[in-house]
Amino acid sequence: MFYDYLVIGIYFLLILAIGIVFARMASKSTSDYFRGGGRMLWWMVGSTAFMAQFSAVTFTGAAGKAFADGFAISLVYIGNTFAYFMAWAFFAHRFRQMRVDTPTEGIKRRFGPGNELFFSWALIVFSFLNAGVWLNALGVFTSAVFEADINATIITIGLTVLFVSVLSGAWGVVASDFVQTLVVAVVSIATAVVALVMVDGPVNLVKNFPGGFLIGPNMNYPLILFGTFIFFLPKQIITMMNLHDSFRFLGAKDSKNARKAALLAMALMGAGTIIWFIPPWAAATLYPDAPLDYAQLGNKAADATYLVFARNAMPIGTVGLLMAGLFAASMSSMDSALNKNAGIFIRSIYEPWLAKRHKQTNDRRMLRISQLVSFISGIGVISVALYFASLKELSLYELMMRVSTMVQDPMMVPLLMGILVKKTPQWAPWATIVVGLIVSWLVDNVVTPEV
Template sequence: MTRFDYAVLVFYFGYMLAISWVFRKFVTNISDYFRGGGKAVWWMVGGSAFMAAFSAWTFTGAASKAYLDGWPVMAIFVANAVGFVLNAVFFAPRFRQTRVITSVEAIRQRFGAVSEQVMMWLQIPLSTLQAAIHLNALGVFFAAIFGLDLTWTLLVTGVVVLVMTLLGGSWAVLAADFIQVLILMPVCAAVTVLALLRLGGWDGFVAGLPVAHLNLGEIFTKEFLGLWCTAMLLKQIISTNNLFEAGRYLSVKDSRHARWAGYLGAGLFVVGIFIWFLPPMAARALQIDLAAIFPTLKSPDEASFIAISQVVMPVGMLGLLVSGIFAATMSGMDSGLNKNAGFFVKNFYQPLFRPQATERQLLRVGRLATFVLGVLVISIAIRMAEIKELGLFLMMQRVSILIGVPVTVPLLLGLVIRHTPPWSAWSTVLVGFFGSMVVGQFFTPEWGAALFNHPLPLDAASREYWIQGFQFFANVILASTWFIGTKLFWSRCAPEHRAQVDAFFTQMTTPVDFDREEGAANANDTQQSSAVGWLSFAYGVFVCLLAFIPNPLVGRLAFLGCGGTVVLIGVLLIRSGRPLKA
């Protein structure tokens, strides 16, 4: 990176801290801190939900898959878009209509206190570890590519996220995520356009790729590819539509805004499919020697997105792209810190130790919990620094299937199947974990090849398609069968549990009327639009000024296009935030 790129990174981190400083005034109570007081407008929630749904893995591990094999990795992100559409059509309004501060509170209402504690103490350590893995992987990746000091990269990124979350809580998370969307998407679009121009247009892009990279018909001929694509579709639907993910929409103003937020997330994923994966395929078409450029990486193909960016982007824009990749990891970390601190305070500390605690006391404990969790994430990431291999990304994909699926299946089925006992959720998790341990040991890719008469040996891609696809379906079938089977015990449930479940479903299907429930005077739509609008305008102007960096005309136009887009959105938000004249 050049000195201009480093200057952009420094500005970016300072800008993120400025966002938290602006939005600290929005936090007056524990509801504001953990869910934006249930006042956030749709575009802010939709942008935040979108950013929290992916990480730097998209630009490294997933980009590697696009570079090596072409279109199949897009199936995961098509599935994300479908999952968000289902959010919008059905689940998002119902999540908001639970009217809780944390999603684990909704789990208690649906399944009782035991499932609440089991799910919470599964989620906090797992998501803390996941955040540390993402942070460590990001640091290792950038240390290898740009020569950045690993420890300092982890410290600076972690501390910025921690300070931002401490000061502004969920409001800072929502605003930062939305503005990061405005930064990331135009820059990725610029990379895509510049890469296609370098190849002479679409025809040159297609001509430079192996035929299989764009051959959708392979889903019917490639060993286990159809199984894997179907598994990824259902996996992402489950992962975006369960009670843990209710937290995405608890901050939104009402049922209508929740629906719009879901559609926005879906639309952004549709766009992302193209601007995230055409560039690494363009790197393949240009026949860039990745091993020569990144000799320290065990898997140089995982740097394909960075490689094509270095080739086609003007001086200074790589800093914007790196900022966007940092943003993808920071988004998951900041929302995770805020969410986990909320779980601890509202679902453990307050009900078990301080039921009469004041808002000020809970807010203080919430910030303390955020600080402790943030320090843990940074410390674990630094301790993992000896892990130099980016095979970590593949491991994360498998862990999401082996551990994530058993947890999320009952939290999805519990939203559509009413009559199950209180132990149905946590027992399904135990059954699913047991199934995860057994399935991988006995049902190997070779077993699958023999079952379907596929020739041996299988290549590495086919083996991975089988492992992920079969284990996913085995886990879903086993966990679903158990959960549905617990309906047989509904008649033995206590009347209190039956009444509690009926009350949960009644509330979940009752639309939120913000003016009646919260009071029209408590809405702050104009303040949100104005604050985010001015912040967006400022960043857009900064990007436009980068056009003065010595670059060819097309490079200067790329800066003006990216910056102008952000400025335009900022102006529109500022105008919408002005009070209406009488």
């Protein structure tokens, strides 16, 4: 266990060092702070775009599904890969050509200032909640594995991300995401190779998987699985390629670098779709009772399958490296959220408020205010995560999934259509959201599986 703690400690020191090294690059202007001044190369933008869709769920909940159901979980990640392909083919260079510093400035150009203000507040609120839930989930898992205090875990991770985001802005976020991509790659490839060796190759991995590898043990109607996969293709495009979540391409040096970044993200996601799940697939054969090792996680015990494999099959220190990968996955989402929220607040809320009162301020002062907003956002996310940790009886994950699918996804539809349709009236986003909310309510309350 000492070596695991040592690996994690080195990882945190590396992330803190990145914040210090890149601080100067984000200290020249607000544009540098929000999107790196639009000077980032493809491999930087590609790695941060990739990490945006990679979360700790891959090594926990998704690994548990792979352990139980085989290949089916990979279909979700194939949907992500398809979305990045569409970014390369159509979206990425168009996002870069908007030449704005924040996503809500693009919303203003397409839908007007009223919609800009509405989406700004809504996106900030959802960002707070999502970051708080993921930070809390990581704290719960880490505290169960290392028997550490959950509050101390949340605060430590949160303050590390806060330090990098406040000090070095978009440059620190992107640089840390690149390092975190390398950490994830090392963990994933090493464990996958060992797993394949232990089960005597991919053919035996598939043949010996209990219950059927392709559709899983409890799937009586394969057509449902195929239909779900078809649904995920447009769903992931809506989720990933809208005017909000595509903001990482704004930092690319030019349109060519933006497209190459999308291609890199597609390649990483495509390779990871298979590599990430080889260890839990192998564990289903090698360690069929793996969930019992972490029974304290309750009905989420299967989420520790990856950890069980790393502990039993990998060299000393690999568990620490795996936990560093989990931290990387969650921290990459949180640091982007803090930096993005600061940009949205300054450009779309604070600056218009000053303009209405005929007040002016210089860019240097706005940069300092941006750092203050990023700091306050970080403290807010940590506070939300600590509050969620105190709610013992509430299933936060289920709650957030319902909020995301019923409310957040309908909000993303007009932000995608704004890329495809150039001339739209200002009421179009509102009408689209209302229709989406009605459909969500009907599916949840009327057109249920029982019908």
